[in-house]
Amino acid sequence: MLAFACAGCGAVLTAKVSRVELPDHAGQKYGHDLVPALLEPGTYTVDPGNGRPGRPETPEEEGGVRLLTLHLDGPPNRIGLAPGDVRGTVVLTDRLGGCCCGWDGRYGPNLACAGCGGAVATRVDDCGHWQVVWLEPDAVRPVAVEGPVQRVMDWTELPGTPPVEPAGCWSPVWEAAIAAALAHLMVASEGRRVTVPDGPVARAFRPAIDGLLPRGLPERRLALAGPGVPEPVADLALVPRHPQTGAVWPGATAAAVPLAAGVWARLAFADDRRLLLASPRMPDGVRRDDPPPPLPHLPFRPDGRVFAGTLERLGATREPWLRRIHDRVRDAPFEPPFG
Structure with missing residues (x-):
């Protein structure tokens, strides 16, 4: 120390x-x-x-x-x-x-x-x-x-970061982490359309991808990869970045798109399905005092300022098409798909 x-x-x-x-x-x-x-x-x-x-x-x-x-x-x-x-x-x-x-x-x-x-x-x-x-x-x-x-934690020990604050708003940590990963994704896409399978990753990334990248062929496929996740058939792999060392998980065969480990772990392993009662009423003598999980009031939106700042740090603004995206978001960070 x-x-x-x-x-x-x-x-x-x-x-x-x-x-x-x-x-x-x-x-x-x-x-x-x-x-x-x-x-x-x-x-x-x-x-x-x-x-x-x-x-x-x-x-x-x-x-x-x-x-x-x-x-x-x-x-x-x-x-x-x-x-x-x-x-x-x-x-x-x-x-x-x-x-x-x-x-x-x-x-x-x-x-x-x-x-x-x-x-x-x-x-x-x-x-x-x-x-x-x-x-x-x-x-x-x-x-x-x-x-x-x-x-140093093992890759299998990565803790998850809850996506929703107790008050019912999206976690700012998630908004920043997804925005930073989205900037890496823009660079890795090389300006081509990116598709995402339905599920938690699509809910976090697809609206922004739709608003920033052109539609149509050729396409590149994005999927989760990492410890405990089967190797996907994809062109781009959304992989965890270690919270202590900053190292990117090295096991992906596709081009790596790093994401903060806590957010990655939650996307990879959290079960966000809603439980339903097996019968129309609770059994006699049973009380439930545990509150339901918090639900966000609004759709998820990445942080536009973090996105633009990450593109700058990556030096991506040298590419004309990325420069146009950067300038657009920098000048209006709360406009769709970021607000």
Whole structure:
């Protein structure tokens, strides 16, 4: 295991942490309520960035009023942690830009090392943002610490992520994960029509495929593949991406389209059939107090902003036909098939 220390004075700034994959919903803006932490306690992730250099905006004042200049891109290889795993920092009060209920990181690093005062991290916890602290890669250094070696889960142990929130809305984690996989699918399709067998995968992907790719021949077939799933006869295989290592399942013979493991596992193994009573009434003396599973209020829609951002990170916008799709979704991320 390791911790991160200030590069300036050596003060330890974090708890012991183990590395996990960067979630697809990192950077996602969702709704207007407070949302949970991006990462589990005791873990960290690295954001390679999207190739565009980030630069913190300097708060400017005009007539005694601070102008709100939005800072969107951070430097590559920032290190993300759960806010509760950060130690020994103090707030930089002149960099606390936010929209409503917290800080959104618009002015760059807003946490400093308590030992030397150097800016070391950016805390994001405003409403609609997944709560996270991003350590600046040049301001910290890893330090080896004693602790158990992280056990890497076997492919057969992949946990599933529920698709529906308790309130009855689609999970934002699913909306982001499907959007990211859809961007990979666009690249793998090479602009040809993609067909999907009926079932959970079709319900998640088919509306977006129909709205983005042309109809007609030639076609490419998409099917689930992975641990515990029979090898499909398909051109494109929707396979799990490991939640710790980020590795793509290597067993597919078709072209791999990676999908977050938790969402993949739910698509592959969850039984979403509705149970019916075998008789018109419950037997005497039997009470049922378990609530029915939550049902979404609206059809599933992937996150358009995550989709466009993933295409950028893949460098897919160099292809003219993909550039047209990217620009269309970037400019109207809530229009069909994403809204």
